[in-house]
Amino acid sequence: MKLVAALLALFILPGSAIAFWEGLKLLPADPAMIKFLIIGVVTGTGIYFLLLRRWNYFLTFEHEFTHAFMSLLFFRRINRFVVTGNDGGYMQHSGGFGGEFGNIMITMAPYYLPTFTIILLLFQPLIPSKFMPAFIAAAGFTFVFHFFSTSREIKQNWSADVFNPAGNSEFMKTDIARSGFVFSILFILTMTLFFDALVFWILKYSYHGFMPLVRNVIHDSLFFHKSLFAWIFQLIDSLIK
Numbered sequence: 001m002k003l004v005a006a007l008l009a010l011f012i013l014p015g016s017a018i019a020f021w022e023g024l025k026l027l028p029a030d031p032a033m034i035k036f037l038i039i040g041v042v043t044g045t046g047i048y049f050l051l052l053r054r055w056n057y058f059l060t061f062e063h064e065f066t067h068a069f070m071s072l073l074f075f076r077r078i079n080r081f082v083v084t085g086n087d088g089g090y091m092q093h094s095g096g097f098g099g100e101f102g103n104i105m106i107t108m109a110p111y112y113l114p115t116f117t118i119i120l121l122l123f124q125p126l127i128p129s130k131f132m133p134a135f136i137a138a139a140g141f142t143f144v145f146h147f148f149s150t151s152r153e154i155k156q157n158w159s160a161d162v163f164n165p166a167g168n169s170e171f172m173k174t175d176i177a178r179s180g181f182v183f184s185i186l187f188i189l190t191m192t193l194f195f196d197a198l199v200f201w202i203l204k205y206s207y208h209g210f211m212p213l214v215r216n217v218i219h220d221s222l223f224f225h226k227s228l229f230a231w232i233f234q235l236i237d238s239l240i241k
Contacts, residue, residue, distance in 0.1 A: 001100035006183055009190040015221030016193035019213055023200025033203065036133045040140025047141075048148050057085040059149055063110045064089040069119075070109035074102040107175050108184070111154055112191035114146035114199060121202045139203060154188070 027034050052058060061083045068078050071093040080092040093106060109115075120139055127135045157174035158181070176184045194217065201209035 002104065002180070002183060005101055005104050006186055009187045011225065012194065012217055012221050013186070013190045014224035015217035015219070016190055016197060018220045019197035019201070019217050020193040022216070023197040023204075023213075026200055026204045030204065032133070033136055036136040037140040037203075040137035040142075041144045043137070044141035044144040045148070048145055052145065053148070053152070057083060059152075060084065060089040062115065062149060063153060064091045066110040066113055066115040067091040067106055068093070069115050070106045070113065074098040074106065076102070076106070104179070104187070107179060108187055108191070111150055111157075111176070111184070111188045113195055114143055116142040117146060117199055118195070121199065124202065124206050136203065139199070143199060 027037065064081060064083055068081060068091050071078060071091070075097040077094040077096070078091065079094060080090060082091070083089040096102070098105065117139055120135070120142055124135065154176070157176045159174055160177050162171045162173055172178070179187070197217075198210070198213060201213045205212070
């Protein structure tokens, strides 16, 4: 199943990259949105470096909560949820919907999913217009927190060393080491581009942006791969002749 997940990630990578770039271009087109996003990003950056990066308990909670959140999206039961300030954390879920692919999505979730931003965006249609500036600033705050905390987590977990997580008696490798470093690079990159693009499109179009984003990712990925294979076959044909 890891091979299937890798091939899927490789397939949607071009479309996700294009959707990410198109999403970035959507933001400057709305001066009010970009203004309050910048306020949120600047505020979030300051609070992260002054406070949150030193608050190990909260960072561990966010990591394990992201595992748990993705587990719930796959209709899994949370069996254990342990968070400590200095000894890391541990989350254990049941099997169920999604099978091994669901397990991969859950395992890698903290490295690509802007959890707090996604949860915030679920409430976007319910926000009164007068509170929308504060909502957009909050989205910028949570998004930049995800960027910094995830960069730190990837750096910390990019290791083959084993460790003993809090709440678990067994020694184990990091999520990234267990998934494989090459696979992790591909999967994290693709999913990061896709979900970051999703944030931009939903901020701009609310829920109406979801299906157009998915269609564009599939369409642009198909076009890219068809063009790539056509170029390869043309190159081979010219070499044979």
